[in-house]
Amino acid sequence: MTKCPNMSKCRLLERLAVAEPRRAAETKRAYCQTCHSICARYLLDHELGQERTPADIQPGDLVRAMEIIERSPWRASGPLAQSGAHPN
Numbered sequence: 001m002t003k004c005p006n007m008s009k010c011r012l013l014e015r016l017a018v019a020e021p022r023r024a025a026e027t028k029r030a031y032c033q034t035c036h037s038i039c040a041r042y043l044l045d046h047e048l049g050q051e052r053t054p055a056d057i058q059p060g061d062l063v064r065a066m067e068i069i070e071r072s073p074w075r076a077s078g079p080l081a082q083s084g085a086h087p088n
């Protein structure tokens with residue numbers, strides 16, 4: 001078990017900490033401190049960059065995350081990445 005490297009800058013956790021602290025604690029237990037590799041936000045942040053991760057994506061939105069990654073020209077194997085324009 002490794003902690004998510006995005007914990008200190010995760011926009012979802014920041015919002016939940018203010019608006020829904022109990023849910024923030026549950027999210028940390030379920031994903032951030034245990035299984036970040038299956039978090040939809042982590043996958044999007046890692047693949048496309050945090051600035052391209054939709055604000056409303058929840059950790060359990062894996063199907064939606066995979067669809068976004070598949071369609072994005074910014075994914076690691078996408079045309080923009082192939083052109084050298086990928087910012088990551």
Ligand code: SF4
Binds near residue numbers: 012
């Ligand atoms: S596991 Fe997901 S929700 Fe938790 S800090 Fe990482 S990106 Fe954010």
